[in-house]
Amino acid sequence: MADIEMKDVNFSYQKGRQVLYDINISVERGKSTGLIGANGAGKSTLLKLLVGLINGYKGTIEVLGQPVEKKNLTDIRKKVGYVFCDSESQLFMSTVYEDVAFGVRNYGYSEEIVQKKVMEALHKVNIENLKDRQIYRMSGGQKKLASIATILSMEPEIVLFDEPTIALDPKNRRNLIGVLNGMSETKIIASHDLDMILDTCEETILLSEGKLICKGKTEDILKNKELLEEHDMELPLCMQDRRGK
Amino acid sequence: MVKLNRAIKDIHITDNADDGKKGVHPISWLLVTIVYIIAVVSFSKYNIIGLAGMVLYILIQCIWYEISVTGMIKRIWPVFLFTVLLGIANPFFDRTVSAGVLSMATLVLKGIFCVAASYILVVQTGIRQICYALHIMRLPKEIVTVLLLMHRYLIVLLKELERMQLAYKLRAPGHRGLHFRTWGSFVGLLLLRSMDRAGEVYESMKLRGFNGTFQMFSGKYSHIGSIVYLIVWGAAILTMRLFPIFKMAEVAIWQILR
Numbered sequence: 332m333a334d335i336e337m338k339d340v341n342f343s344y345q346k347g348r349q350v351l352y353d354i355n356i357s358v359e360r361g362k363s364t365g366l367i368g369a370n371g372a373g374k375s376t377l378l379k380l381l382v383g384l385i386n387g388y389k390g391t392i393e394v395l396g397q398p399v400e401k402k403n404l405t406d407i408r409k410k411v412g413y414v415f416c417d418s419e420s421q422l423f424m425s426t427v428y429e430d431v432a433f434g435v436r437n438y439g440y441s442e443e444i445v446q447k448k449v450m451e452a453l454h455k456v457n458i459e460n461l462k463d464r465q466i467y468r469m470s471g472g473q474k475k476l477a478s479i480a481t482i483l484s485m486e487p488e489i490v491l492f493d494e495p496t497i498a499l500d501p502k503n504r505r506n507l508i509g510v511l512n513g514m515s516e517t518k519i520i521a522s523h524d525l526d527m528i529l530d531t532c533e534e535t536i537l538l539s540e541g542k543l544i545c546k547g548k549t550e551d552i553l554k555n556k557e558l559l560e561e562h563d564m565e566l567p568l569c570m571q572d573r574r575g576k
Numbered sequence: 577m578v579k580l581n582r583a584i585k586d587i588h589i590t591d592n593a594d595d596g597k598k599g600v601h602p603i604s605w606l607l608v609t610i611v612y613i614i615a616v617v618s619f620s621k622y623n624i625i626g627l628a629g630m631v632l633y634i635l636i637q638c639i640w641y642e643i644s645v646t647g648m649i650k651r652i653w654p655v656f657l658f659t660v661l662l663g664i665a666n667p668f669f670d671r672t673v674s675a676g677v678l679s680m681a682t683l684v685l686k687g688i689f690c691v692a693a694s695y696i697l698v699v700q701t702g703i704r705q706i707c708y709a710l711h712i713m714r715l716p717k718e719i720v721t722v723l724l725l726m727h728r729y730l731i732v733l734l735k736e737l738e739r740m741q742l743a744y745k746l747r748a749p750g751h752r753g754l755h756f757r758t759w760g761s762f763v764g765l766l767l768l769r770s771m772d773r774a775g776e777v778y779e780s781m782k783l784r785g786f787n788g789t790f791q792m793f794s795g796k797y798s799h800i801g802s803i804v805y806l807i808v809w810g811a812a813i814l815t816m817r818l819f820p821i822f823k824m825a826e827v828a829i830w831q832i833l834r
């Protein structure tokens with residue numbers, strides 16, 4: 332069964348500036364799917380459409396069997412987590428605990444359950460020790476993990492990541508890849524970091540200028556040098572000739 | 577730059593300074609502060625000796641809860657200047673020059689005491705617990721939410737300002753402050769950027785179930801402790817208001833010395 336279904340989706344921010352053209356995507360339950368494309372390809376827009384952060388699309392979008400419409404948004408957002416590209420936008424409370432608890436509290440759980448869910452989420456991303464840390468004292472890598480914990484505490488069925496490895500050093504990036512691989516939820520990861528996509532995603536979708544170019548096994552797409560270059564991308568670093576030849 | 581960074585840190589510290597660690601319910605803190613401010617404001621403009629006794633509340637709070645007095649003075653320094661500016665005409669327009677100086681000094685003290693008491697409240701309880709207390713006191717939830725959102729927006733605005741100021745300084749190393757020609761674009765861009773960022777923060781909140789109301793929750797407080805705190809301080813403030821403590825102390829000291 333597909334968790335996410337997009338049929339003939341077209342979207343434009345304003346008249347005459349179309350961002351997505353006839354997108355047809357289906358993401359199966361439990362799968363990790365990479366979303367790649369050059370800058371301006373429409374990756375973030377596509378993710379935002381899935382949680383109703385932007386609306387006015389044409390076509391059909393169904394998430395967990397529910398059409399993405401205003402009346403369903405509360406329910407959809409309860410089940411779909413969105414990790415922002417910039418952790419500064421995601422984390423707005425004072426401490427890690429408070430931020431991770433924010434979403435759970437909004438759904439009316441008692442403080443005991445809130446505490447349990449928060450601790451579980453922090454455990455999943457290995458930052459229990461940062462529970463009481465103030466956000467502004469954290470490093471970029473720690474903030475990214477805390478952002479993921481804010482989503483995991485709500486126990487979503489689907490998690491959407493927008494550029495999760497951006498501005499992370501190699502060690503934090505490796506740590507994040509471990510966390511992503513340890514997650515059992517359905518995931519869509521939008522990124523330019525093709526090596527990370529290779530490490531974390533079974534399937535990959537390639538977008539270019541708002542059009543769906545192809546969808547298939549990650550290795551097949553990321554090995555295809557001509558395909559990538561045709562759409563302003565390059566092979567993952569691990570597949571490139573390091574001498575630049 | 578350093579000042580801006582310190583301001584951001586200060587605001588973060590006041591985010592949820594207490595959450596019950598000191599055992600006193602925020603409503604007790606808030607009520608005591610309100611009573612204190614009303615008492616301070618109610619002194620007549622020539623009763624400086626009576627008013628001076630109200631400093632005891634500030635001093636005892638600072639000692640008891642280990643609040644840095646120098647830190648507090650640094651933060652309320654602008655209030656001193658502001659109240660001096662407000663009262664500077666008093667010596668010329670009051671009954672006599674000495675009465676005018678007295679009323680100006682009273683005005684300055686009132687301003688400083690009120691702001692110091694508010695400072696102590698914010699440092700001890702944190703903005704979220706103050707809003708929680710306001711929520712219990714049946715203040716409309718819209719006002720409480722707006723207060724909390726303003727607090728959030730202030731942080732966003734200051735962080736953007738810090739980034740922009742850093743970018744400016746790195747490319748204008750010889751300048752002291754912003755050149756007046758860049759003020760317009762700088763402020764405009766600052767507002768646009770902080771609005772964008774605030775929009776993202778709001779999106780993040782909506783995605784985590786925010787429906788326009790912050791979920792208020794109480795920390796772990798001692799009910800008896802909170803009631804005792806309220807009664808003791810309430811009584812002490814009323815005593816300080818009704819009896820000129822310093823005058824009485826002076827008389828007592830003279831009697832002892834004799």
